[in-house]
Amino acid sequence: MFYVKEKVSPSLDVTVEIHDDNVFCTCPECGCEVEIDLAQLFSDGEGDLYGTSVFCRDCSKSKLEALRK
Numbered sequence: 001m002f003y004v005k006e007k008v009s010p011s012l013d014v015t016v017e018i019h020d021d022n023v024f025c026t027c028p029e030c031g032c033e034v035e036i037d038l039a040q041l042f043s044d045g046e047g048d049l050y051g052t053s054v055f056c057r058d059c060s061k062s063k064l065e066a067l068r069k
């Protein structure tokens with residue numbers, strides 16, 4: 001089991017288990033919330049929690065379409 005731990009105040013820690021359905025990031029294009037599959041994100045061996053951003057489905061689609069033009 002993996003979890004994140006954050007000290008909210010000197011007397012309070014918040015611990016949240018990481019599952020495949022509770023990890024999110026913000027789409028760098030439109031700012032909406034994107035659900036992340038960490039296993040998939042790191043499956044290429046080059047995952048980087050700081051340097052990686054994930055576009056939402058709509059933005060990925062329009063980016064792909066722009067590339068094809």
Ligand SMILES: [Zn+2]
Nearest residue numbers: 027030056059
């Ligand atoms: Zn987006």
